Amino acid sequence: MSKKTIFLILFTFFVAEYSALGREILLEPLKDTITEPSSAEKTKVEFYFRGGFISDKHTIERNSSSHFQIDNARLNVQGDYNKDLSYRVRFRLNRPFSPTSEDNASAALDYAFLTYRFGKNRQWETTIGKQLSVMGSFEKDINPLYEYIFTDYLNGVYTNVFLSGAQLAYSLSNTHKIGVQIHNTLNNSFNTHLQNNGFVAHTFAPSKLPLGAYFYWNGSFFEGKFRTKYSYNISQFADKYYTHSVSLGNKYKSGAHTVYLDLIYSLMGADFGLTSSRLLSIYDGFSQGGYTMRKNIVYKGAVSRYDYQLTDHWSVTAKIGVEQTGSQNTLNEHLRTNYIYFLAGQYAPFTTQDLRFYLAYVGNRIEYAKELQMPYEQLHRVAVGAYYTLPVLTVKTPRLK
Incomplete structure (x- = not known):
């Protein structure tokens, strides 16, 4: 060398x-003076799964089929860094991961948010990121594994359920909370949403501020047996056209019995739900050269679910809902009526695990106003399967004082 x-x-x-x-x-x-952060106080990782065999009989023959199907596959990560700061991320494994045009997230991403609590008794709370809408509904609060069919409202047809925005809440007491949630009206932009659904804008223009705001109150009465979630929402999708929505969620639980009733009413200045607009375009004979979005569309719905825990291992559940949409200007407010219902029996072999086997009948009937001269649609489904919340990881790390 x-x-x-x-x-x-x-x-x-x-x-x-x-x-x-x-x-x-x-x-x-x-x-x-520098303290390196230690691990979070609590971290939880869960895998959600539901699937099995379904047999569908539909009035439209091509929609009839018998096959195995994965209804739900989601990965949930959430935790508390400390008593002030928490987080949650949840995404679906059977949804596309391509980013949506408005919020740059994806249809696969349900949640990605941070929550910060502050004040003398942490009575203030702020959340930012992609989160669950605070609309007055208990249908949206139930673990998606437990619902065998959702209303169109909760399927995102008439509202944005998993939305990007910011929320500020204040706890008046242990039983009452009020708050406001500012959010994107939709996860896709004006032009992308219309193009994806085969619509043209016609006389509408994109909103320069395509945002919405929920004002809500959550209440608890009779030692928590009766709970309420009430909300009012105003949003804008097309320029100078506003949507107003009122949602009233009510839930009662006593012993082995649980029941909720959700009531919803929306007046859509510009019909970004597009269901009534599509029907009116067909009725008008595509006079504007294709599907065109309409104004002053009414949506209203009611949905109720009842759960009864027969024993530690056996339970039954039933649900029924009706939704109507139509126009204030053309024909009537009942152009389309959607009925959903199911009855299911469930068996949980372990009382300490969220594993259940089920046998369910699910029905869905859609009827149209006679002026449209469209036949009704009927689905009969029998489903046999299982769902499971698998606790992949749970870590609790007490902080040193």
């Missing part, structure tokens, strides 16, 4: 040692 090579090696060694020593000297005064 040459002297030059030896010199370069020794020089490099001394420079590295001097640099490290220099960093230690510079950082020494800060050691007493």
Whole structure:
């Protein structure tokens, strides 16, 4: 080895040692003031699954089929960093991960948010990110594994359920909370939403502020047996056209019995739900050259579910809902009526695990106003399967005081 090579090696060694020593000297005064964050107080990772065999009989023959199907597959990660800060991320494994045009998230992403609590008794709470809508509904609060059919409203036809925005809430007491949630009206932009559904804008223009706001109150009465979730929402999709919605969620639980009733009414200045607009375009004979979005569309619905825990292992559940949509300007407000219903028996072999086997009948009937001259649609489904919330990881780390 040459002297030059030896010199370069020794020089490099001394420079590295001097640099490290220099960093230690510079950082020494800060050691007493910098505290490295420890692990979060609580972290939970869960895998949601529901699937099985379904047999569908439909009045439209091509929709009849018998096959195995994965209804739900989601990964949920949530936790508390401390008593003030928490987070949640949940995404679906059987949805596309391509970003949506308005919020740059994806249809696969349900949640990605942070929640910060503050105030003397942490009575204030703010949440930012992609989160669940605060609409007055208990249908949306139930774990999606437990519902065998959703209303169109909760399927995102007439509202945005998993939305990006910010929320500020205040707990008046242990039983009452009020708040406001500012959000994107839809997850896709004006043009993308219409194009994806085969519509043209016609006389409508995109809103310069395509946002909405929920104002809500959650209440609890009779030692928590009766609960309410009431909300009012105003949003804008098309310029100068506003949507107003009122949602009233009511839930009663006593012993082995649980029942909820949700009531919803919306007046859509511009019909971004597009269901009535599509029917009116067909009725008008596509006079505007295709599907065109309409104004002053009414949506109203009611849905109720009843659960009864027969024993520690056996339970039954039933649900019924009716939704109507139509126009204030053309024909009537009842262009389309959607009925959903199911009856299911469930068996849980372990009382300490959220594993259940089920046998369910699911029905869906759609009727149209006689002026449209369209036949009704009827689905009869028999489903046999299982759902399971698998606790992949749960970690609790008490913080040192």
